[in-house]
Amino acid sequence: MNHDKGDFEANLAAAAxxxxxxxxELRACFVESLDNQRDLLARARCDGNWEVSALRLRSLGASFHAHGLIALAAEALESAPGDPVVLRKLAAFSQSLKEQA
Known part of the structure; x- marks a missing residue:
């Protein structure tokens, strides 16, 4: 999964x-936040909780210009709570960040 490595890495380097x-440490915190929000998204059973978690994922992506995460959050916002396709894409995104470490 492409996570716009250039923008993300550049912003990570600028911050560090x-x-x-x-x-x-910043990368680890970013991934931990991503995984926490992904878990909340996976457990959301109503539109409100799903939307809040998706918006938090979008904000997290925007904080480091991780355009791939922003796009996935937008996809989540357009889908129904518990959408397995979105959840799998987010898991793959998280795994790709862990592999870059």
């Missing part, structure tokens, strides 16, 4: 400066 430990 020349500190690789900080960059690793």
């Amino acid at each position: 400066g020349n500190d690789p430990a900080l960059a690793a």
Whole structure:
């Protein structure tokens, strides 16, 4: 899954400066936030909870210009709560970030 590595990595580097430990910590926090919101999205059974989690994912993506996550969040907003396709795409996105670490 493409997660616009250039924009994400550039913003991660800008936030961390020349500190690789900080960059690793920021990446880990980003992925942890993604996984937490993905879990909440997966457990959402009503439109309101689904929408709140999708909006939080979109905000998380926007915070580091992760355009792939922003697009997935938009897809979630257009789908029904519990949509397995969206949930699988988000899981693959998260896994791709973990593999980049």
